[in-house]
Amino acid sequence: MFDGDLPRRTVMKAAVAIGSAGALSACLNRADGADAPTGDPDAKPSRQHAWREHVRHDDHGNTQLPAHQILIYFDIDGAGPPADDDRAGLVETLDGLDRAYEWSNDGLLHSVAYSPSYFDRFDVDPAGVSLPEPSALSPFESPTFDRQDAVLHLASDRPEVVLAADRALRGERETANGVTVPSLTDVATIDSRRTGFVGAGLPAENQDAAGVPDSRPVPEASPLFMGFTAGFRGNQATESYVTLDSGPFAGGTTKVIANIRQRLDDWYDEQSYDERVTELFSPGHAENDLVEGVGETLGADSGIDRFVDDVVADAKEYGRVGHAQKAARANRDPEGNVRLLRRHFESTDDIGSEKAVASLHFPSLQRTIAEFETVRRSMNGTDATAATPAVRQRVNNGILEYIFARRRGYFLVPPRRHRALPTPDPE
Template identity: 55%
Template sequence: MSERGIKRREFVKAAVAIGGSAALSACLDRNGAPDVPQGPDDLSTLPDRQHAWNGALSTDDHGNVLPARHQVLLYLNYAGSGTPTAAERETVETAFRSLERAYRRRNDGLLFSVGYSPSYFDRFPESLPDSVDLPSPSALAPFEDPTFDRQDAVVHLASDHAAVALAAEEALLGEKTELNGVEMAASLSGVLQKADRRTGFVGAGLPADNQDVQGIPNSEPVPEESPLYMGFKSGFEKNQASEDRVTIREGPFAGGATQHVSKIRLHLDQWYEQDSREQRVAKMFCPAHAAEDRVEGVGENLGDDSGMDEKCTENVADRARERGMVGHSQKSATVREDDSPLILRRDFDSTDGGEAGLHFVSLQRAIGDFEDTRTAMNGTDVAEKSSVGQRLNNGILQYMTVERRGNFLLPPRSKRSLPSPA
């Protein structure tokens, strides 16, 4: 990678992190406007599932879905009092439809979704139907004390082009009236107000180019080919739930999904400076992977499956006693239904606040599916039956702190604009 290329990727990350019209202008001045086709005139051709991104994303040589490289989480609060009006719903829907007309629905265009929190639905006299499992967020481990995100809504924007994600955000907030040659017929301004924004990136080269932050040692240990800060691939196809699996099947929100979003701070000094390569493989995947040298580089050789066979998943507590540690993927693989994982991950790294972080975005049919998976990740049962600690040598728990948690409902597209519970 040339020095010029590294500086360009650092600049793009910084522009997304800063946000606003000045950052967008600087990004366009430096890199030019990306050549992105407009979206369709007939929006009925788009899928009704907001979370149906996989068919619009690229894949690698093994069929694993590759996430869009630049991402923004835009948190919003309802600006009105009482419950939203029909006119406000129409305004919000018009804004979202303008985005869809401006950019084609692809990773090299724009993908986005909007979710609503339990706090949003609390303003209505009626309750959510039993077909929607959307509890208020809570601490999900005995060792965490997160702040809970109770903003009304979150819009998730994703694109391979930083300028596209930034321009879409500005247009939604009413700061741009034209987008990729398409007039913004409305914005969210006056109906939904910005409460917070979080940003990040994922993909080979980006973590390595943006590792000069707190939480990563000065030795610049993140491999150039790694898509994430911890130095390994994730999102193997066979270790992800399908979009069908995470879709709500009945009730007024059939075709939607639930979304959990965590903000996690990473502490990778020991990970890279003290732990050996063998220890990192054992803790990320499984001790058997390390003992048998199954993982090459960042794990590209694993194909579409992290390889959690019976040496990893059978009698996990007994194996933890033998090895003195348990792997992250090893624990996660124990939570399946009909041989399928319960959650679909769409997480990405971050330098928000000058710290190495991870925004863990999880889709599932019910929030309870995420909570069950998280219980397995905690490894509390393994710690009680072996020398493995509650965090020490217990997967990758000791290298991260959960700072925030939030739960949201992603309605189908047809009901995405300020929905009522019914």
């Protein structure tokens, strides 16, 4: 099934994308037979989104997200509120995952989140949480909206872990890591399965995809297809900041998941390195030589706060503005705290007759969906387009020329105590 001469990471990523029994076998054969650490349900944190203290970090304290990730979108069987038996069944499934794997990047991190459509089953909104229907956030996008009842997010540095958990959830095996995990399909119908990867080396090894030039320009050191690192600690909200602090869902958070198609031929073939720095960060970053390589010189903070007030002036002076500087000006509260916690990862899911398609899965955590929408609208750069004809709706306007929103969904991530088919007011 897999060429024995292929690099191990390429085989692992391909196996996760395929998700078959043969793929799992190939993964296990490549994993040196090592078992993942098992878990203790009582040792899991109360927040489903508590990941930072359980994953790797670089020398600057930046979070290194698990390399292999799967999103499973599903609908609860039947109409109306879910039955108690269904709720008990999901409890057994999630508890099975908790017993099968340690809560870590070496085991399995996971969370389940619920959409507005799920709460429509009760004809009541979730108490204390604003959970609107997803909508278009710019005049030039028309994404498909994910309105499935729920999404289960799996993440691990071990591809065999996410694969075994995924296959157990889909009813294709009875155990994961030697522990019985009842199938998700006992209570739900799986609508969509989406996979991805993140980390230095993985995008370079998987850049044979539509949307990336044939010249294979993605640097080996880059964790993402666009050639730069992201998710600097100083430019991310903390887990505590995005956590709901009152109401029955206190300890939870809200989650937006978008899928963004990337078309990077012009990004690499027409833009110089300095122009890419300008459009991803800001003209000031390029002018002051703040970025080297994939951004290693930035440490724990991109330094974008220096340039958030310069968008209109930069548009007039340079005829370009930066993606990060546009977003960051709306991504700070009055005290200067960052509002969004982004956990994005790459994908080549769309396997057609010729090649896969480069895209980005973009999960974002925040206290309110409105905060995400405000930051996303700030990316439109409307004030920059009004300042000079050089900056247009997409051209010279950050990275909007190269990214295209294909899907978007809004979700509530309950605290662990309410993670199994919650009612709108579970307490």
